Amino acid sequence: MKKLSEAEINSLIKNLKGWTLDNNKLKKEFKFSNFKQSINFLDLVEPVADSIDHHPDVCIYYNRVVVELTTHDVGGLSDLDFQLAEKMDELSAHVKT
Numbered sequence: 001m002k003k004l005s006e007a008e009i010n011s012l013i014k015n016l017k018g019w020t021l022d023n024n025k026l027k028k029e030f031k032f033s034n035f036k037q038s039i040n041f042l043d044l045v046e047p048v049a050d051s052i053d054h055h056p057d058v059c060i061y062y063n064r065v066v067v068e069l070t071t072h073d074v075g076g077l078s079d080l081d082f083q084l085a086e087k088m089d090e091l092s093a094h095v096k097t
């Protein structure tokens with residue numbers, strides 16, 4: 001796994017919606033309607049994270065799920081963070097109401 005350069009990060013982040021850089025991590029707040037939906041979202045994320053062996057840092061605030069992505073193994077961002085960010089965006093559209 002390769003640590004991405006600042007130029008690579010600035011280019012890749014343009015393809016993502018709602019993600020920002022915060023302390024060299026990719027960050028996004030997902031908003032749902034209630035706590036159950038927040039949990040359902042993370043239930044959808046779990047098998048994907050395990051399958052690529054890459055896991056988000058998450059905080060749940062009732063109906064908001066704040067996600068931070070970083071690659072501890074490289075001490076920065078890697079392609080896996082961008083893969084997971086895209087996948088989480090996709091999964092957030094499938095949360096049960």
Ligand code: H2B
Binds near residue numbers: 053055071072074
């Ligand atoms: N998740 C994240 N976000 N960063 C990592 O560096 C990482 C991980 N490393 N999940 C994996 C697990 C590693 O610790 C195991 C041993 O494969």
